[in-house]
Amino acid sequence: MRPWTLIVVSALVLAGCTTTTSGLMARSNDTEVKVNNRNLGRDLSLSGLNRAMVGGRLQARAELTSKASGDLYLQYRFVFFDATGKALESATDGWQQLNLAGGERRQISALALTGEAVEFEVAVRRIVDE
Template sequence: MIKGLIFAALTALLITGCSSNTSGIEGGLKPYTKVSNSWLGGQVVLSDYYQRKVGGILQATAKLTNEDSSDQNLQYRFVWFDNEGFPVAEEQQSWQPITLHGNQSIALRATAPTTSVASFKVSVREVND
């Protein structure tokens, strides 16, 4: 009985630890912002999402604002989707480090990896030192 409970607890911990949602905040052109980390969501804001096509390749931008007076060490990444909503070139979507100084706003910019990209989302997470 105890071994079964321990196994169930370890399995739940393993599944939770391997969760694919590691972002604190994410958003995109469809008007939404998802906050998975309430502390980070109170510190930084994602807004002003734009996209355009240049030579058939999608370019995307989003505004990231630090609403706190202290520096924030963060990572961000763009995730690309085709017309049907499927992820494109997932293996190329690595997290990029950024330091956002107190009360600073910056534009995060990226260019899609292929012409099949139709939309995007951008995710931001804190860096745990």
Template sequence: MRIFVLVSLLLLSGCSSITAGVAARSDQPNLRIDSSSVAREVSIEQVQKRRVGDFLQGSAVLISRVSTDRYLQYKFTFFDSDGMVVEADSTSWRPLNLHGGERRPVTATSNSPYATDFEIYVRRATKE
């Protein structure tokens, strides 16, 4: 039984460290850090939103804080005025090779006219 518990804990901790990352919301000034190691490697700045017709467009600049390449994924999630997710599961993880010291702008546009805010989440690339 002890071995089962130990193996389960190792598997769970391994999974959480792979998918944890950093996030920024358009309606909040601070980054949310779910992984301090990812936060040491990449930062999110210049989080902005604007209307393009009836739809919300979000943008941010991803910044490499290390001197070597980082293979990452990012995802935008859009929210309505009540803070509820709109278009759940409509956006997928996008791959990104961020070179050492590079600053890369990224954007996404909501498919729903009800979106008022967004979150961008960045994590290390995983094999999905």
């Protein structure tokens, strides 16, 4: 009985360490939005990725549109990359909260901390009540 307990506990620990974000993700150099959560993909549209230089630094923008009839409680984050593909620090490294009403459209943005950033990735996930 003991080996089974160890296996179950190990599986639970490994499941808690997953780095996959269940939601929507898009990269500025790709036209495709990756959907890791079909339910969120039905309720939310991620589009309008664009970039601009502001004071020598890359500003990333994306548009979120709710296709749901009720409120969506979301988190999003931007990750910036240099020319070699290395992830860079940004002013908003953590997840930012966002609430969208049914049918609401909102633009989100972030600014790279350095002028080294040339690409970005944006990820959006649903806030899960614990």
